[in-house]
Amino acid sequence: MIRLIKVNYGSTGINKNILGFLKNRHYSTKNVATSIVSDEFKKMDLMSVEELRDVAESMGSTTPFKNIDYAYNQSMFTDRVRMKLQAGNGGNGSVHFFRAKYIPLGPPDGGPGGDGADIIIRADYNDNNLSHLSRNYKGEHGGNGLGQKKSGKNGEDIVISVPPGTVIRELQLIQEDGEVEEEEEEGIIMKKDSRFDPSSKDFDVDLYAKALNSPVIGGVVQDEMNVHYNKGGNLSQEIKAEKQKKWKIVKTIVDLDNFGDEILIAKGGKGGRGNASYATGSNRSPEYAQKGIPGEIRNVEVELKILADFGLVGYPNAGKSTLLSVISNAIPKIRDYAFTTLNPYVGVIEFEDLNKKSKKSKLENLSKRKRKVATEFDSLTATIADLPGIIEGAHLDVGLGLDFLKHIERTKVLVYVIDMSNNGVPAFWDGKPLEIVSNRYSYVSDEDEIKQVKMEIKDKIYDESYRSPWRDFVSLLEELESYQEGLTSKPSIIIANKMDKDYAHEHLKIFKKAVGKLVQCPIIPISAQNSTNIKEIKLQLSKIIYKDSL
Numbered sequence: 001m002i003r004l005i006k007v008n009y010g011s012t013g014i015n016k017n018i019l020g021f022l023k024n025r026h027y028s029t030k031n032v033a034t035s036i037v038s039d040e041f042k043k044m045d046l047m048s049v050e051e052l053r054d055v056a057e058s059m060g061s062t063t064p065f066k067n068i069d070y071a072y073n074q075s076m077f078t079d080r081v082r083m084k085l086q087a088g089n090g091g092n093g094s095v096h097f098f099r100a101k102y103i104p105l106g107p108p109d110g111g112p113g114g115d116g117a118d119i120i121i122r123a124d125y126n127d128n129n130l131s132h133l134s135r136n137y138k139g140e141h142g143g144n145g146l147g148q149k150k151s152g153k154n155g156e157d158i159v160i161s162v163p164p165g166t167v168i169r170e171l172q173l174i175q176e177d178g179e180v181e182e183e184e185e186e187g188i189i190m191k192k193d194s195r196f197d198p199s200s201k202d203f204d205v206d207l208y209a210k211a212l213n214s215p216v217i218g219g220v221v222q223d224e225m226n227v228h229y230n231k232g233g234n235l236s237q238e239i240k241a242e243k244q245k246k247w248k249i250v251k252t253i254v255d256l257d258n259f260g261d262e263i264l265i266a267k268g269g270k271g272g273r274g275n276a277s278y279a280t281g282s283n284r285s286p287e288y289a290q291k292g293i294p295g296e297i298r299n300v301e302v303e304l305k306i307l308a309d310f311g312l313v314g315y316p317n318a319g320k321s322t323l324l325s326v327i328s329n330a331i332p333k334i335r336d337y338a339f340t341t342l343n344p345y346v347g348v349i350e351f352e353d354l355n356k357k358s359k360k361s362k363l364e365n366l367s368k369r370k371r372k373v374a375t376e377f378d379s380l381t382a383t384i385a386d387l388p389g390i391i392e393g394a395h396l397d398v399g400l401g402l403d404f405l406k407h408i409e410r411t412k413v414l415v416y417v418i419d420m421s422n423n424g425v426p427a428f429w430d431g432k433p434l435e436i437v438s439n440r441y442s443y444v445s446d447e448d449e450i451k452q453v454k455m456e457i458k459d460k461i462y463d464e465s466y467r468s469p470w471r472d473f474v475s476l477l478e479e480l481e482s483y484q485e486g487l488t489s490k491p492s493i494i495i496a497n498k499m500d501k502d503y504a505h506e507h508l509k510i511f512k513k514a515v516g517k518l519v520q521c522p523i524i525p526i527s528a529q530n531s532t533n534i535k536e537i538k539l540q541l542s543k544i545i546y547k548d549s550l
């Protein structure tokens with residue numbers, strides 16, 4: 001059956017219409033990914049939406065084009081979120097006088113307003129993802145003060161959980177004229193409103209009853225305002241307006257690096273003083289109280305910083321996920337097609353089986369922080385992230401593109417995984433040392449030229465004769481450097497994978513000779529599939545991460 005489907009690659013923003021020859025009606029990721037590497041896809045990827053629709057129809061597609069199915073939107077991965085945080089306002093102080101049957105004008109006994117809710121961000125979320133966060137958080141307001149010197153209720157604090165390794169930055173809204181928009185208000189002392197004064201002829205019983213439970217700001221009971229806002233707001237228009245706003249990062253507020261770190265990000269307003277607290281010798285019956293202070297409003301960008309200690313970097317199908325599965329506790333998806341992994345996936349490596357005997361003495365030598373980690377897990381551990389495959393041109397948004405390159409920034413050590421069995425003609429290996437031709441595509445700026453380059457790259461990627469282990473490796477270095485200069489200078493290790501396959505041993509010799517001149521890092525031959533030499537990788541990885549202590 002021929003169906004036209006739309007594939008949404010999570011947070012990459014890449015949406016592709018793919019004409020898939022799907023055998024059944026369920027769009028399993030396998031079907032979709034298979035169609036990605038098929039020849040049909042190669043052609044279709046270059047077609048416009050209209051052309052795709054025509055082809056689909058001419059092939060008898062039964063799916064109306066409008067009925068688009070999203071294959072991946074459940075696995076939405078979010079690593080950056082903009083949030084508006086509004087702490088609760090303080091409740092207003094009460095203006096109230098003691099009253100009893102025979103005491104019509106007693107002393108002032110208005111109590112203070114309750115404090116507004118604080119908003120706290122805490123690093124205690126157990127997943128490397130921010131997709132659970134809302135775009136807006138509003139703290140509860142403090143209750144108004146009451147008679148008999150009773151305080152208003154405090155607003156209940158909001159705690160937002162994020163994963164450790166989250167960085168929080170302050171954002172400010174930039175107006176069209178370039179000025180920064182101010183959103184804050186000052187708390188002021190308010191005069192008594194006669195409608196709330198039982199001794200006044202304007203006294204309004206209903207309003208007074210309402211005001212006992214809700215803040216009164218500018219003479220308006222707040223909960224009326226809220227009702228009005230919720231009923232009157234046009235949501236889609238609001239979202240549209242929100243999107244058009246321009247935000248600027250003004251500073252980094254905090255890095256929440258360790259589990260349990262937290263920050264009070266928006267402080268709730270203090271409740272206003274009640275009139276009882278204003279009574280003095282010269283003014284025994286003050287007819288005013290303090291208005292609650294508005295809660296802090298902050299706009300922040302929350303981003304996941306360090307994803308893992310190690311990041312697996314390599315071409316699609318190189319065996320990254322297979323390696324992850326044999327080296328860590330993770331159970332990633334492994335398939336024989338490109339772009340199986342679409343989102344970063346983190347596993348934990350335990351180094352406990354290494355030199356068990358000397359483990360104790362090693363623990364004793366660890367720095368305090370690392371010892372904490374070690375005893376918590378009762379072994380030495382580190383995290384390793386399986387990243388989506390990178391291909392040549394990724395920094396021009398080819399393949400899964402730019403968004404995924406940035407995950408590599410968020411790992412401490414790069415673990416290159418190279419398929420040693422690729423048997424292409426060496427593209428520029430002619431017995432001379434390889435050189436990095438840096439930023440080969442950085443000169444491309446024209447739209448048409450970019451299209452042209454993308455087509456060339458696509459042809460090369462699927463051209464078997466073009467791929468070779470050293471070519472792949474140099475491409476990876478180039479992509480990382482083109483994306484961000486200096487990225488490849490992170491501590492690195494090269495895994496020469498698929499050593500069980502043909503050509504692999506011959507290639508390894510050339511690879512060592514060629515690549516050894518470019519970078520100085522361990523090259524470890526393995527077969528991830530047969531789990532050979534895994535111990536050696538673990539040893540090398542532990543040496544890098546616990547360099548000071550092992």
Ligand SMILES: Nc1nc2c(ncn2[C@@H]2O[C@H](COP(=O)(O)OP(=O)(O)OP(=O)(O)O)[C@@H](O)[C@H]2O)c(=O)[nH]1
Pocket residue numbers: 314315316317318319320321322323333334335336337338339340341342387388389390497498499500501526527528529530
């Ligand atoms: N012969 C052999 N095959 C391997 C080895 N390692 C992985 N494979 C196979 O290579 C294919 C791709 O493996 P994956 O681990 O999914 O590759 P990947 O790098 O994660 O690919 P993407 O997620 O698409 O980037 C699978 O069919 C694996 O079984 C190996 O050491 N030897």
Ligand SMILES: [Mg+2]
Pocket residue numbers: 320321322333334340341386
């Ligand atoms: Mg994978």
